[in-house]
Amino acid sequence: MSDHVRIFDTTLRDGEQSPGASMTLEEKLRIASTLEALNVDVIEAGFAIASNGDFEAINKIAEQSKSAIICSLARAAPGDIERAAEALKPALKPRIHTFIATSPLHMKVKLQMEPSNVLEAIHSSVSKARSLVEDVEWSAEDATRSELDFMCRAVEIAINAGATTINLPDTVGYATPDEYGAMFRNVIERVPNADKAIFSTHCHNDLGLAVANSVAGVIGGARQIECTINGIGERAGNAAMEEVVMALRTRGDILPYETAINAEEITQASRLVSTVTGFTVQNNKAIVGANAFAHESGIHQDGVLKAAETYEIMTPESVGLKKSLLVMGKHSGRHAFADKLKDLGYELGDNAFQECFKRFKALGDRKKNIYDEDIIALVDDEVATALNRIQVVSVSTHSSTKGRAISDLALQIDDENVYTVAYGAGPIDAVFNAIKELTDLSPHLVLFQVHAVTKGTDAQAECTVRLEEDGRLVNGQGAHEDTVTAAARAYVSAANKLFVKRERQAPSAVG
Ligand code: KIV
Ligand code: ZN
Numbered sequence: 115m116s117d118h119v120r121i122f123d124t125t126l127r128d129g130e131q132s133p134g135a136s137m138t139l140e141e142k143l144r145i146a147s148t149l150e151a152l153n154v155d156v157i158e159a160g161f162a163i164a165s166n167g168d169f170e171a172i173n174k175i176a177e178q179s180k181s182a183i184i185c186s187l188a189r190a191a192p193g194d195i196e197r198a199a200e201a202l203k204p205a206l207k208p209r210i211h212t213f214i215a216t217s218p219l220h221m222k223v224k225l226q227m228e229p230s231n232v233l234e235a236i237h238s239s240v241s242k243a244r245s246l247v248e249d250v251e252w253s254a255e256d257a258t259r260s261e262l263d264f265m266c267r268a269v270e271i272a273i274n275a276g277a278t279t280i281n282l283p284d285t286v287g288y289a290t291p292d293e294y295g296a297m298f299r300n301v302i303e304r305v306p307n308a309d310k311a312i313f314s315t316h317c318h319n320d321l322g323l324a325v326a327n328s329v330a331g332v333i334g335g336a337r338q339i340e341c342t343i344n345g346i347g348e349r350a351g352n353a354a355m356e357e358v359v360m361a362l363r364t365r366g367d368i369l370p371y372e373t374a375i376n377a378e379e380i381t382q383a384s385r386l387v388s389t390v391t392g393f394t395v396q397n398n399k400a401i402v403g404a405n406a407f408a409h410e411s412g413i414h415q416d417g418v419l420k421a422a423e424t425y426e427i428m429t430p431e432s433v434g435l436k437k438s439l440l441v442m443g444k445h446s447g448r449h450a451f452a453d454k455l456k457d458l459g460y461e462l463g464d465n466a467f468q469e470c471f472k473r474f475k476a477l478g479d480r481k482k483n484i485y486d487e488d489i490i491a492l493v494d495d496e497v498a499t500a501l502n503r504i505q506v507v508s509v510s511t512h513s514s515t516k517g518r519a520i521s522d523l524a525l526q527i528d529d530e531n532v533y534t535v536a537y538g539a540g541p542i543d544a545v546f547n548a549i550k551e552l553t554d555l556s557p558h559l560v561l562f563q564v565h566a567v568t569k570g571t572d573a574q575a576e577c578t579v580r581l582e583e584d585g586r587l588v589n590g591q592g593a594h595e596d597t598v599t600a601a602a603r604a605y606v607s608a609a610n611k612l613f614v615k616r617e618r619q620a621p622s623a624v625g
Pocket of ligand 2: 283285316318348
């Protein structure tokens with residue numbers, strides 16, 4: 115058995131199913147490029163039948179991708195499978211991923227199907243997919259609560275019908291590592307044609323065991339791990355890609371497996387997914403948290419200065435984390451700025467570069483020292499919002515301890531400039547009221563969060579806004595040296611996503 119473990123990234127499908135994590139087409143294309151820079155083996159780009167937005171995203175990602183296998187999810191239904199194949203047409207390496215539940219509970223309650231009908235559906239769905247593409251993955255949804263004998267029959271049928279990858283998901287995050295590893299060992303041993311397919315893990319994190327289970331699955335014989343950047347996904351999320359990859363790499367002494375991932379791209383991928391989704395990464399998150407390589411205690415600092423390996427089991431550089439450097443001030447020129455962007459891994463088109471440079475100069479007028487983090491926040495904000503229908507043109511507010519706050523706000527909506535004055539309990543409330551008035555939206559504000567990008571009272575603010583309308587949840591982020599402007603940009607970014615989401619249909623629930 116080969117020791118190569120394929121990395122199947124599902125940030126754009128299972129990850130996007132996190133409440134509030136919806137992404138625009140442009141954002142998905144940026145993430146897909148980053149996934150190719152990471153050198154993932156498979157990108158699950160969406161669920162083609164779920165909405166026109168998903169279809170288009172899969173189609174465009176298939177068009178732009180140069181190396182990865184591009185995959186669409188499909189239920190065990192001919193219409194789903196045909197739609198997936200249609201979306202994948204431009205892909206150099208297309209894969210259809212079809213699934214059906216195999217646990218007694220799901221078959222009886224959710225599918226209302228007899229086990230024998232589920233076996234027939236497996237045969238017909240995999241055969242249908244295989245008649246359209248060469249590369250077919252079949253998943254036994256809720257595998258970890260399925261009966262082993264039944265699952266072995268299901269797997270054998272799927273492989274006979276042409277499945278080349280067999281995924282056994284822990285859909286509800288219920289398994290423990292020993293159990294999950296043993297499931298793979300048993301299935302691979304008992305299914306006569308198991309050698310004709312690659313087995314795959316897909317673990318949810320409800321008990322915080324998704325990464326441990328994925329690794330156990332590999333020890334049990336799986337050679338593909340399904341995971342997401344930052345571990346985003348349904349409920350408590352999926353196995354985090356950065357964690358499984360670095361666990362395999364760092365513990366190669368007892369985990370003799372290889373992935374093809376360019377680990378130096380991990381930090382940038384994590385930042386991008388966090389900016390796009392508005393899900394901030396917790397400080398103590400493994401590999402990509404702000405404190406993952408920080409040493410606070412004197413004893414630790416002393417040890418690390420003498421020899422980094424005293425308290426570091428991997429280097430920050432190995433995951434692409436560069437030291438926070440004082441980069442420039444307002445006198446830095448266009449060339450220095452372009453060099454810095456290159457160094458930080460950005461490739462911007464002319465327009466985006468000009469806009470970012472303008473904002474960088476404006477920031478330099480207000481803030482003496484500009485750090486890498488400032489540039490990352492500014493560029494991410496600019497790139498994420500540049501193509502939005504609604505743009506913030508100008509904001510000004512007045513507030514005092516004596517009365518209500520007032521805001522003057524100008525927006526550009528579909529190329530038309532609109533303007534209003536609104537009141538509120540404070541300046542942010544006044545600005546949000548003005549945006550609601552101009553956009554005719556009245557969503558519920560679920561979350562408003564501010565954090566300073568760097569130290570100091572002149573730091574840029576990075577705001578996150580989560581809005582809810584008729585059960586649709588969206589996140590928006592905005593960064594600016596003026597906190598109220600950052601808040602306005604975050605609210606407008608979320609409002610843009612709400613408009614996009616209104617046009618999309620919710621897919622039937624899958625984990
Ligand atoms: O968690 C799950 O079972 C899934 C399948 C659709 C693969 O996401
Ligand atoms: Zn899942």
